[in-house]
Amino acid sequence: MSALEFELNALPGIGADLLREITRIYESSVPMPTAVHAIPSVPKVGRGMARLPELWALIVDSSSRLASPWMSGHMDTAPHPAAALTQAVVAALNNNLLFRELSPFASDIEEHLIAHFTRALGLGNDWTGLFASGGSIAGLTALFAAVGGYAGAGEGRDRFRLLMPESAHVSLRKAAIVLGMIERQIQRIDCDDAGRLDPAALEQSLRQLPGGARPIVVSVLGTTIHGSVDDIAAVAALCARYGAWHHVDAIHGGALAYSHHHRHFLSGLDQADSITLGPQKWMYVPRVSAICLLRGQQRLDDALGLPLPYSIGERPHRGRWGLQGSRPADAVVLWAILQTLGTDALGSIIDRLIGLTTKFHELLTESQTLVPTHKPDLNLQVFRIGKADRSGDRLAAIQERLAAAGATWMSISRWRDEVLMRAVLLSPSLTEAHLRQFVRDIEKAADQTA
Structure with a gap:
C-alpha cells in the first residue's frame, strides 16, 4: 500500500473530526480567542493525517471567530457553511482557471456568473468581465484597463489623472502607484462628513485639469469606513460631460443587486466604464473572491486580453484576460452558495x-x-x-x-x-x-x- 493510499484510508475516520471543528466555528459566541497558542515547530518527520484533528482544534481555538454575531467590526464574516464545505471540494479538485481544460466546469460557471451579475445589476448585454483574487487585484485590473491596459502599454501614463473621494479605499491609491502614477496625478476629492463624494468638488477638479489630461474618476458604492454610497448617477453625468473613465468601487455595496428595497443606490451604475464587486464581503463566501466588470467585450479583449499559446482550443481560456495567470475556482463556491440560498x-x-x-x-x-x-x-x-x-x-x-x-x-x-x-x-x-x-x-x- 502506497503512502497516499494509506492517507486516503484515514479520511473517513477524520471526517467526523473535521465536521466537529467546523460546527464549533459556527456555534462559537466568543468573537476573539482567549489566547493565541504557541505554534509547534515544523517537524522533520511528519505527524500524519491522523494528527490533523489536533491541528484543526489548535487553529480554531487561536483564531478570531467571524461567525459570532458579537464580531461586528469589519467587512468580514464567516462564509455560509455551504460555501465553506464547497471550498474544500474546490481545493481538492484544484482546478486552474488559467486553462479551460484544467477547469471545464469552473470556466463555464465563471462565464455564467459574469452574465448573471450584469443582469442583476441592470448593466445591459454589452457588459462582461472576469473574476480576480480579491478586491485589490480587481481594482488594479479595472484601473489598468482605464489607462489602456496591454493595448496602451507603449503610451506614457503621465497624462492620466486619478480623481477619487477622500473616503476611497487605500488599495486604489496603491494601484495607481503600481501603474506608474506619481502623487500629482492622484487627487483626493472632498466628501461630506459621511464620506460621500461631493459632485460639485469633483466638477471643479475636472474643470481645472490641464489640457490633454485623461481623467479617471472613482465613485464608491459602500465606503470602507462609513458604508456610504456616492451619487453614482451624478458622477456618471460629470464623467460623460468631461470625457472621464468612471470606475465604481462596489466591492461591498454590489450585493445590493439582490436587495428588495434599496436598489435605488444602483442608479447610474450602467453608465460606468468599470465596476468591481466583492462577494467575500456580503455574499458569505470565503476570501478572496472578487469580480471586475467592464463595459464592452472589445474593451476587455483590447485592454485585458493576451493570447495563450501554451494550449490551443476552440473555446477561449479564462486566463487569457486579466493580470493573473493561475487562479482558483472561487466562482464555483459563489455559485454553490447562490444555488443553496437563492x-x-x-x-x-x-x-x-x-x-x-x-x-x-x-x-x-x-x-x-x-x-x-x-x-x-x-x-x-x-x-x-x-x-x-x-x-x-x-x-x-x-x-x-x-x-x-x-x-x-x-x-x-x-x-x-x-x-x-x-x-x-x-x-x-x-x-x-x-x-x-x-x-x-x-x-x-x-x-x-x-
Missing part, C-alpha cells in the same frame, strides 16, 4: 441588516454616551464615545475591555482628524437584542475607562 433569501438578509443598522443608529442617538456621526446608508455605523478622541488611546482601552469581556467587539477607524468606533453589521444571526447589548457593553466599558 437570491431572494440573500436579498432579505441584506435588507434586514440595513434595517438593523438604522435601528442601531436610533439606539446610539438615545444614548447619553455614544454619539453617531452619520446616518447610515447601508450596514455600517460610525460613532464617537463621549468627547472627540484625537489620539485613539481611550478608544483602544475601551476596545481592550470589550475583548476581555468576550462579547461585543468593534473596530477603530480614523476619519480625518478623529478616531472613531466602527460597527459593521454583517452577521445573519444579528438581532435587535444584540444591538441593545452592544450599547450596554460599550457604555459600561466607557465608564470603566473614564
